[in-house]
Amino acid sequence: MNVLITGxxxxxxRATARLAGEKHWNVGVNYVRNEDAAKSTLEEVKTAGGQAMAxxxxxxxxxxxxxxxxxxxxVYGAVNGLVINAGITAQRMPLADMSLDRLKKMFDTNVLGSYLCAREAARRMPQARGGNGGSIVIVSSAASRLGASNEYVDYAGSKGALDSLTLGLSKELGPLRVRVNAVRPGLIDTEIHEASGDSERAIRLGxxxxxxxxxxxxxxxxxxxWLLTPASSYVTGALVDVAGGR
Known part of the structure; x- marks a missing residue:
């Protein structure tokens, strides 16, 4: 499989890229600024058995x-797997205190960026458009259904848009042999919490x-x-919570 992973x-x-390497897939490792981190991900993919490019x-x-x-x-041919993962969060605060610049940056990256990637996949992946079919996985968040009040309702709202994208696009692309699903992580111990000013948030609330x-x-x-592989061949339009029951 040729899988492109944003962020x-x-x-x-990064964890997804590494697991894709274990399956000996060709992996596109997208990054914005941190070239060293991207190169480190490349090495992990290759060590695991796959091929990768930054x-x-x-x-x-x-x-x-x-x-x-x-x-x-x-380099690898048609993309038949896409993971729309790139996204940002920001300092915890109520909506009343959020600036226009913050809101624009949040929605430009999390919503517009995701829609642009999904649109491009929709133009290239269907067999009717010269592609090989495949699977799109969108990384949403449990925040889309919880709201993240007094923390980052802008982030939660951006992820709600991705839930809608998943549901709508799955119906458009299903007949064209492209599946579209989302995972909704909950309190996951990653670096993203540092941006909110509370690096221990996931561990504490988990x-x-x-x-x-x-x-x-x-x-x-x-x-x-799993959602990228044929093991989930009858799954599309699903919002899969990975949130520890939260």
């Missing part, structure tokens, strides 16, 4: 999204879940990989 230099994206690009820019797909296709712990990036990656 693959850290966290869930793809710099900001998903909120259309030209960058086109470049990601074109570069991947030039104890309140039915499983009484935070999740790991690898646990989310396992669900993503």
């Amino acid at each position: 693959a230099s850290r966290g869930i994206g 793809l710099q690009g900001d998903v909120s820019r259309e030209k960058d999204v086109l470049k990601l797909f074109n570069s991947m296709e030039k 104890k309140q879940t039915p499983l009484q712990r935070a999740g790991t990036a690898d646990e989310v990656a396992e669900a993503i990989i």
Whole structure:
């Protein structure tokens, strides 16, 4: 499989790339700024048994999204797996205190960026458009149904948009042999919590879940990989919670 993973230099994206390597897939590792982290991910993929290439690009820019797909296709051929994972969060605060710049950045990256990537996949992956079919996995969040009040309702709202994207696009692309699903991680112990100013948030709040712990990036990656493979061949339009029962 040729799988393109956005935001693959850290966290869930990096764990997914590594597991894809274990399946001997060709992996496109997208990153925005941290080239060293992307190179480290490449090494992990190759050590695991796959092939990988680093793809710099900001998903909120259309030209960058086109470049990601074109570069991947030039080296490995048609993309038949896409993981839309790139996303950001920000400092915890109520909506009343959020600036316009923060809101624009949040929605440009998390919503517009995801839609641009999904649109490009919809233009290339269907067999009717010259592709080989395949699977799209969108990384949403349990925040989409919980709301994240007084923390980051902007982030939660952006992920709600991705739930809608998953449901709608799955119906558009299902007849064209492309499946579309989402995973909704809960309290996962990754670097993303540092941006909110509370790096221990997942560990602290994870104890309140039915499983009484935070999740790991690898646990989310396992669900993503399953949705990419034929093992989930009759699954589309699903919102798969990986949230410890929260």
